Amino acid sequence: MATARHFVTPEESRSTEAPESVVVRFAGDSGDGIQLTGGQFTLSTALAGNDLATFPDFPAEIRAPQGTTFGVSAFQINFGSAAIETAGDAPDVLVALNPAALKVNMDAVNPGGLIIVDEGEFGARNLAKAGFENNPLEDDTLARWQVMRLNISQLTLDAVKPFGLGNKEALRCKNMWTLGLALWMFDRDRAPLIDWLKAKFAKAPELAEANIAALNAGHAYGETAELSGQFARHHIGAAPVAPGLYRTVTGVEAISLGLVAGAKLAGLPMFFGGYPITPASAILHHLARLKEYGVTTFQAEDEIAAIAAAIGASFAGSLGVTSSSGPGIALKGEAMGLAIMTELPLVIVNSQRGGPSTGLPTKTEQSDLYQAVYGRHGDAPLPVIAARSPADAFDCAIEACRIAVQYMTPVMLLTDGYIANAAEPWRVPDMASYEPFPVAFHATPPAEGESVNPYVRDGKLARVWIKPGTPGLMHRIGGIEKNATTGHIDYAPSNHQAMTELRARKVLNVADTIPPIEPCLGEAGAKLAVVGWGSTFGPIHQAVRRALAHGRSVAHVHLRHIWPLPKNLGDLLRTYDRIIVPEMNNGQLKTLLRDQYLVDARPVTKVAGQPFKIAEIEAVIEEALA
């Protein structure tokens, strides 16, 4: 359904609530203990040091008929690290404990916001009471939002089972279960609540214990189900400036759609090999449903098999794609070497998360840049690109496919846990406006007496791609060094020197097709450049915008192509007096920039599993200009 959307100017976006704030609304039946939940959430939020504003909204009746829309009770809280003036216009997160609560509150939720529903309450009777003709969880009523369906009723009953409460009493603990989940999502402390419950139920310790158990169970659910803590975090989406058709899109959706589009633009079927890992699995889930677009998905036995099968598919003439997160990408490293050596197209998506090892699987980080650019055995360069936002991931995925097939190379596409799960409004692209890059397989057999040479190259240095099944072009490829001319095994020192240089030069040639970079805010020659990549785009952009509004001489330079870098980047960076590089790692892009351009790029690092706050970047801008 088309609805009008308020157009937000940069001024307006600055003048309204602090963007680091989040608006959460709890809604349920008046008997569900919503106000209690909201009140306790407020308490824990205040204890966490956030400023906040709340808006309790409950029916006049003490106990309106159960399950009806007029019996819905709601509690809204807006909290954040900066000053909060209002309870927030629209919730980013809605917790709806029954269909009526959903019905009354859903339209208020921001597009792309998160709706958590207790699906255990979505029976025919409750749906009818709420006035739903069809179950909104089954059709596209909620398409504009992210929806998390949990059977909170059952999960609560399970959690409090040991305390021998009656069914009705047990279900009263639902609010505490929900609160536990909310506390997990926003990283709030449970201890004050536990103390409060013990005091409140001092005369009925079994009720205290049951409520605490429900609270802990909700919290544990968030943690063990690896629900991302990023769902609700307010992010700075691209301001919807241009008129047109919009929809919401998450990063995993955008990447999946972009890969499908990229394969189509290349004129190839896509083969996707994946292995379950948080937060990358959702790409496999999305693609598995798109078979009519020529997509074959393969859940492999491990990360290595996932990339190996993708390489096999590329050898056979499909566009091979694999996806994972840091630890899985590490496992794929050897196979990337094979794809580089055999010069086969391949797209590798890395949804970065906090590391090393299992690290922080549900939290976001940008700490795999070294791994992407440098992290392989041998001299093994491959192009690396990074998405800055959920919507941007669509174009980045297409770009990864283009480079892979035009340069016969594996390409790494970097995204992160934040982009993967976050949603933002996205102007639906006009697919006709994308330039196709159709692949032409080599199919002409050599002249009599000539041998097949699969390593013949074009002007870009990309080798020919010959599909097995093509008559007269039988050939063998492999991981052993090839003769630069014939493609046969050749260990000669001069040949390895030549081939190593050739592979590096080929990847550098990708820069010929990258547009020159310009600051996305501010001018060349300003006093300070804030250089970013990936999902730090939002906070850097807002911080630089504010600094510009305060008359500071600053610019925002944001990289999509991490390797090779845009050809003019060195010249651009040298126009600034100072360069700072905020990134969610210990200073990785900073190293790359220093290495490539000998510029004094200063690191601004954050590895807290949380995105940068605008205020944090504003502070380092002020500091750098002082």
Next chain:
Amino acid sequence: MNEMTKLTAKDFASDQEVRWCPGCGDYAILKAVQRTMPELGADPARTVFVSGIGCSSRFPYYMETYGFHTIHGRAPAIATGVKLANPDLDVWIITGDGDALSIGGNHTMHLLRRNLNCQILLFNNEIYGLTKGQYSPTSRVGTRSPSTPFGSVDRPVRPCAFALGSGARFVARAIDVSKQLPEVLKAAHAHQGAAFVEIFQNCIVYNDDVFAPFTARENSGKQLWLKAGEPMLFDNGTKGLTLDREALNLKVVEVADGDWQSAGVIVHDPTNRAVAHMLIDMPIGSFPMALGVIYDDPRPTFESAVLRQNAEAAAGKAADLQALVSRGQTWEVEKEPRKA
């Protein structure tokens, strides 16, 4: 291939110089495969040899077909991608005991359970040859090698038992130099699904004569060549296998004057999985080595199931990219941007 262009073994030999050690069993296997291909009516352009790493894995370079020499242990996974991307290709996997059962054991297991339609030729020489002679997962206890100077202590895996346990629907054994190898290869090729063939391959440098207990000329009586529908006879028909009903196991019996029926010798039924397990596990010495097609009972292949599901899921749906990106609830922004 039409009759006019009948191919020969030579047509399947590439122009590359074969570089195995003189006397290596790999030469005999290469010749057998090159000789068998024309008899299968194989089209070189639609044939793909995929290998991992090891002496055996150089094999694809010597075949005038498509070939992919990949990385250690991963040939089954790469072959899976090749076959799913183009099921018309005839895929052969060439691997060794270390490649398939140590570093690549996981992939071998999953390829077999999924039942990808391909042939897996595992050259078992019970040693790591290319890395200069370390003991392998199929080496017998006590194998002395550079890495086990006092003898290996871990028990070996039996490749065919591993295959059968992983769900393989075709399991066969052969010997590098045996005349029967082409027949086994043909049977493997005829099987629709993953066809697992263990080939005892003599490593003349690091593990010479390790299979002599049944391959040496004087021990040829220890070879039991199985044939569907025929009695399990060996040692020139003087001995056979029967079922020990007490122990529920196989037993060697003497056969007098060819009267195997009265000796109770059983007839080979390649679809009998229980007997296949027993044949594979017979200890060499008191028992013969079971060779030939031990088990052959096809089931639908992985790629056919994937293809069918892809087709069914796509049926009646248009692949309209514009519709795809426009899915879900959309809204229109009509206002022109205000100037900031």
